Amino acid sequence: MFRYVHTNIIAKDASKLISFYKDVFHCKSINEARNLRGGWVDRLTGLHQVHITGEHLLLPGYGEDHPTLEIFSYDTLKEAVPAEINRPGLAHLAFEVDDVEETLMKVISKGGSRVGELITAEYPNGLEAVFVYAKDPEGNIVELQSWRQRKEAASK
Missing domain, CATH: 3.10.180.10 (2,3-Dihydroxybiphenyl 1,2-Dioxygenase, domain 1)
Structure with missing residues (x-):
C-alpha cells in the first residue's frame, strides 16, 4: 500500500502555530498530540537526547484521520533559514x-x-x-x- 500521510513543519512555538492553522485553515485536532523522547527517537533523528512535542492536525477536505499537517517543536532548534519562494526544497x-x-x-x-x-x-x-x-x-x-x-x- 502507498498513501500520502503527512507534511511536517518544525515550529519555534508549536502551540501558537497549531492554533494558527486551526483558526485560519480549518485544520482539526484528531487526538494525535506527541511528546516524544528516548533512544528510538535519538536513533531515528540522529540527534542526542532529543525531545519533540507537537500535534498532527487533520487537513480540511479529506478523510477522518489523514492526511495531516504535523507541527512539531524540538527543545533545541537550529538557526532558521528564511523561506523564499524559489529556494530548493519544500517551497510552500x-x-x-x-x-x-x-x-x-x-x-x-x-x-x-x-x-x-x-x-x-x-x-x-x-x-x-x-x-x-x-x-x-x-x-x-x-x-x-x-x-x-x-x-x-x-x-x-
Missing part, C-alpha cells in the same frame, strides 16, 4: 479557500504576512483562479487559491 503548502482576499486578511490578522501580489489568472475551459502567497507567523510560505468560472464564460 497550498490551500484552496472560498475567498482568497478574506483568508489573506485572516492570515495577516493572526500574525502572518503577504509575500507577493494577489493575482487572477485565466485558465482554459472558462476557468480563472485567484492566487496569493503568504507567510504564516513563523515565516513558512502558504499559497491561497480559489477557482471559479470566468464571468464572461459563465454568461454564455
Whole structure:
C-alpha cells in the first residue's frame, strides 16, 4: 500500500502555530498530540537526547484521520533559514479557500504576512483562479487559491 500521510513543519512555538492553522485553515485536532523522547527517537533523528512535542492536525477536505499537517517543536532548534519562494526544497503548502482576499486578511490578522501580489489568472475551459502567497507567523510560505468560472464564460 502507498498513501500520502503527512507534511511536517518544525515550529519555534508549536502551540501558537497549531492554533494558527486551526483558526485560519480549518485544520482539526484528531487526538494525535506527541511528546516524544528516548533512544528510538535519538536513533531515528540522529540527534542526542532529543525531545519533540507537537500535534498532527487533520487537513480540511479529506478523510477522518489523514492526511495531516504535523507541527512539531524540538527543545533545541537550529538557526532558521528564511523561506523564499524559489529556494530548493519544500517551497510552500497550498490551500484552496472560498475567498482568497478574506483568508489573506485572516492570515495577516493572526500574525502572518503577504509575500507577493494577489493575482487572477485565466485558465482554459472558462476557468480563472485567484492566487496569493503568504507567510504564516513563523515565516513558512502558504499559497491561497480559489477557482471559479470566468464571468464572461459563465454568461454564455
